[in-house]
Amino acid sequence: MSDSAEDSFLQDLIDRLVPLGLILRGGFQAEPDDGAPAGTATMLLVGNAGPGLWRRSGGDLRDEADAMDAWTQRVMDPIGDRFGATVLYPFGGPPYHPFQRWAKRAEGLQSSPLGILIHPEYGLWHAYRAALCFGETMSLPDASPAGYxxxxxxxxxxxxxxxxxxxxxxxxxxxxxxxxxxxxxxxxxxxxxxxxxxxxxxxxxxxxxxxxxxxxxxxxxxxxx
Ligand code: B12
Ligand code: SF4
Ligand code: SF4
Known part of the structure; x- marks a missing residue:
């Protein structure tokens, strides 16, 4: 993909996430020991911060077990299909996918003393909902250390x-x-x-x-x- 095609691809993805209260939480080029599916070159993380997800999509949760996880799968599986990505989720284990390790690479965050990652703007009020795995290498801005x-x-x-x-x-x-x-x-x-x-x-x-x-x-x- 050319740089401008990548920009519009990412913008299209962001435009589909925002109305759901989801945000693109950075990405990175997958290394062999990252635990990504074989053939993954680039991973993008999707998550939420603050009250946005609840305000936009809380009403769409159904009365069912693991309602947030079920909703996440309902909205993210079609997005994965549309963008040609394999979607991985933080739930469904053990074993669990190492989302916090991926998040450290994607956004340069570090663990707080509570075990939750601390974000300079969101504080402790953020989470990860899905990872999109792509076979293509996309150029992404390096995750500069976010400060600790x-x-x-x-x-x-x-x-x-x-x-x-x-x-x-x-x-x-x-x-x-x-x-x-x-x-x-x-x-x-x-x-x-x-x-x-x-x-x-x-x-x-x-x-x-x-x-x-x-x-x-x-x-x-x-x-x-
Ligand atoms: C199992 C689990 C728990 C367990 C045990 C945590 C533990 N001791 O490891 C329990 C049930 C206790 C737990 C609790 C919570 N969790 Co939890 N949990 C997970 C889960 C599903 C798997 C973690 C794991 O084993 N990964 C496997 C290893 C190999 O991955 P890793 O990234 O390399 O490992 C990291 C974690 O183990 C982490 N870690 C170590 N000790 C602790 C302790 C705590 C409390 C946490 C949260 C993480 C943590 O450090 C490792 C290196 O970065 C993750 C989702 C995921 N797939 O990562 C969410 C996750 C870590 N949890 C999360 C959250 C928000 C919570 C809660 C705050 C939920 C809540 N109530 O709102 C609570 C904290 C308690 C509280 N009082 O509020 C978020 C953290 C987001 C962030 N900002 O970092 C995650 C990423 C889920 C998500 N959807 O975003 N959790
Ligand atoms: S910044 Fe927040 S999470 Fe970090 S040590 Fe202080 S109170 Fe704890
Ligand atoms: S929810 Fe937090 S403050 Fe409350 S008892 Fe559990 S660890 Fe302590």
Whole structure:
């Protein structure tokens, strides 16, 4: 593809994602140890940030198990067909595709002390929904390191905000302690507004999920435990 054909190809893709509340989250040239399907030359990541996905497409979720995953597949499979890409999803495992590793390559992000990738603009309020795998090599802008705000974050409030100290820099995330708390009356705050540790981060305040969206994800997390 020529550079201008690639530009219009990417713009066409973006134009199909935006009305759904999805965004193109960068891409990279696949290396043999990336875990991409054989023959993949370029991977593009699709995801969401802030309340946009919920506001645009939340009403299209159906009353079914894993409703967000099912919706994602319904909208992304046809996009993959149209653009000639194999679509991979972050769900459906184990084993899982290494979406966070791919995201680090695509956008130059790094892990926060919570395990979630921190984005300089979106903070902790973003996620990945699909990866598009192409056989052609596309020229993509290099993912310049996005900067790592956690290094200079005074007091790292995310690590002390959890009422049951489920996060620690040395021991990672104590999932059973978190889930047990969420099942109590005191867990209603996290269940209704989203993880308090995530909310304590000073970055990305304009992207904090709407309460309905946060509650949806917390319920899905707890159901899966
Ligand atoms: C299994 C899983 C979990 C497990 C265990 C996480 C763990 N200890 O590894 C559980 C159920 C606990 C979990 C919880 C959450 N998860 Co989760 N999870 C995954 C999943 C499906 C697979 C991870 C994996 O094993 N990958 C395989 C390895 C080989 O891939 P990798 O990229 O090389 O590995 C990375 C991860 O393991 C990560 N990691 C290590 N420890 C932890 C701890 C946590 C909490 C997380 C999120 C990641 C993480 O670091 C590795 C190197 O980068 C991914 C989707 C995916 N396919 O990646 C989402 C994913 C990592 N989760 C995500 C999210 C948002 C959450 C929640 C915040 C969901 C919520 N409630 O809203 C919660 C966090 C808890 C909370 N209190 O809110 C996002 C993170 C997005 C981002 N900004 O980085 C992902 C990418 C899903 C998505 N659709 O975007 N998750
Ligand atoms: S509170 Fe600070 S250390 Fe924690 S995720 Fe936010 S920027 Fe990083
Ligand atoms: S959801 Fe609540 S209990 Fe669970 S880790 Fe976050 S702050 Fe802690």
């Amino acid at each position: 705000p956690c290094d200079t974050c005074l007091g790292k409030p995310c690590l002390s905000a959890c009422p049951v100290a489920a996060f620690s820099e040395t021991d990672g995330y104590d999932v059973p302690a978190c889930a047990a708390h969420l099942r109590t009356e005191d867990g209603a705050d996290c269940m209704g507004m989203g993880c308090r540790a995530r909310r304590a981060c000073p970055l990305g305040h304009d992207f904090v999920y709407d309460p309905g969206q946060a509650a949806f994800h917390m319920q899905a997390f707890l159901r899966a435990r």
